[in-house]
Amino acid sequence: MSVAATRHWHRLEDDRVQCDVCPRACKLREGQRGLCFVRARDGDAIVLTTYGRSSGFCVDPIEKKPLDHFLPGTSVLSFGTAGCNLCCRFCQNWDISKSRELDTLADAATPEAIAQAADRLGCASVAFTYNDPVIFMEYAIDVADACHARGIKALAVTAGYMCAAPRAEFYAHIDAANVDLKAFSERFYARTCSGQLQSVLDTLIYLRHHTDVWFEITNLLIPGLNDSDEELDRMTSWVVRELGPDVPMHFTAFHPDYKLLDRPPTPPQTLTRARSIAQGNGVRFAYTGNVHDREGGSTYCPECAALVIERDWYSLGSYALSDAGRCEACDARLPGVFAGRPGSWGRRRLPVRMMSFGR
């Protein structure tokens, strides 16, 4: 199990075959791989070369994805593959996303084995994370379907850099997503990620207006590159205008990595400033991330301002929502997906070898 057929491609007049999964639109001759490395031309078609292979599995708290309004406190079986369709100079997972070694993909697992493992580990969801599931969408879809058959949810952690037809196919199988909105300028996307902002905005609009997928947004703030008041003001105004006030936004801290080593780590004050700009523009759930900040990491009722979910990093503290996600003080319904009492996974991280669950 490794090579799988794919659907989103077409032949060009010059005999190359174009992949239509993401706006990169790689045009491949026989034997060539796309920029993501995992999709390649094989004969007259594009195939996925890493179906059923993973760079590793781990049980994480859902708050780490981050998703704060989706089954809080529960555990998630997380995995990724290799490769990526963006080239972010600041990549915080570059050993996986830029891997050109198939050795990275040591842990093989069928969709059914993953669903079975999630079930046995007591996970409420499986997350496609560490690298972008856009590039291994056929595998992710089959895993999601196997999970749904056992009542387990499927989550995507993604940069949202995807074309319209595969986007619609992919999200028909996904329950929740965290979309990385890396900046709010085409210049940043072009220079720092070799991508385009507009495709990501299209994904966000699609999710909000054409699906029931619960989604939250993450914005990693890099000192001097995407953290100005003006850019944060434009980004958060756009979110409220186009997506509404109830899409949670997470402002998270950068640490120097990969090819961006000349910038300092993000000061906590920058995250607090971003949160406050977002709130000023009407974002009702703005969070700071990757830092100990009880106030910035907790959820407050949008109607009566009561503290309803207390968080410190990935750990939950006090919890004042009903089983249906209503504020215990004023009965207002919190946007998101809530089912029963919160989980008690805490901030633990548990590496898992899939071999121990059979294949």
Ligand code: SF4
């Ligand atoms: S998914 Fe991969 S092969 Fe397809 S267009 Fe994007 S980078 Fe190229």
